[in-house]
Amino acid sequence: MNDLQDLYQQVIIDHNHNPRNFKEIEQASHVAKGHNPLCGDKIDIYIIIKDNLITDVGFTGSGCAISKASSSLMTEALIGKSIDEADHLFEKVHDMLTKGKADIEGIGKLAVLSGVHKFPARVKCAILPWRTLKNALENKDQIAVTE
Ligand code: ZN
Numbered sequence: 001m002n003d004l005q006d007l008y009q010q011v012i013i014d015h016n017h018n019p020r021n022f023k024e025i026e027q028a029s030h031v032a033k034g035h036n037p038l039c040g041d042k043i044d045i046y047i048i049i050k051d052n053l054i055t056d057v058g059f060t061g062s063g064c065a066i067s068k069a070s071s072s073l074m075t076e077a078l079i080g081k082s083i084d085e086a087d088h089l090f091e092k093v094h095d096m097l098t099k100g101k102a103d104i105e106g107i108g109k110l111a112v113l114s115g116v117h118k119f120p121a122r123v124k125c126a127i128l129p130w131r132t133l134k135n136a137l138e139n140k141d142q143i144a145v146t147e
Helices: 003-017 065-078 083-099 108-118 120-137
Strands: 030-036 041-050 053-062
Touching (some): 003 065, 030 120, 041 065, 041 120, 053 065, 065 108, 065 120, 083 120
Antiparallel strands (some): 030 041, 041 053
């Protein structure tokens, strides 16, 4: 294991133990639920969008370290972004996780999730909050399921 992987792992452990924006937002304008039956991760996402800008994001639920860290990192990355920017970020993270593409330019701290690509079972955990985000942004009622 090299130093970079070590650092990445530390960030994931930190976000798992101290998740950022772990809160329900009662006045959320967009909400969605996500479920990964393979691992048992369940996540609810709450978003406040004002004038096409994401002003606040929170999540609640329970899951493994990867799903929690991914949710936590996602909420941090989204606050202050426009819907278009959030969509763009979704595509980049999705490609990084599913194809292992190294186009991590501009994704900042989310790069720590790049190593997850090597563990197919964990990819679904990492992608769950992002799928759920997509549903929330599109106001879809159904539960986002990763399988
Ligand atoms: Zn999981």
